[in-house]
Amino acid sequence: MDLTGVWNCDDGGKYYVRQLGSAIWWYGENDAKNPSWSNVLRGTIGGNMINAEWSDVPKGSVMSNGKLVLQIVSNNRLMATSKTGGFGGSVWTR
Numbered sequence: 178m179d180l181t182g183v184w185n186c187d188d189g190g191k192y193y194v195r196q197l198g199s200a201i202w203w204y205g206e207n208d209a210k211n212p213s214w215s216n217v218l219r220g221t222i223g224g225n226m227i228n229a230e231w232s233d234v235p236k237g238s239v240m241s242n243g244k245l246v247l248q249i250v251s252n253n254r255l256m257a258t259s260k261t262g263g264f265g266g267s268v269w270t271r
Contacts, residue, residue: 186267241264254268
């Protein structure tokens, strides 16, 4: 399974995901030109779960951070099972 690609989320954002082995990174934003939020994530895949830390970056105006636990439901669907820091998204699809 390779999760690398462009994902859409129920928070209205677009996420650019890169997987290298068990490591996963992303950049997400809700608007390419003038986002109210934009974030980066770094996580580790174990089985069908991703344990990750995320942080907003100053392309947007929101400045939060926290942890995310995502379930890999399928090669084309991710679902948040735990989130901190006010993260808005819950379901990602591609």
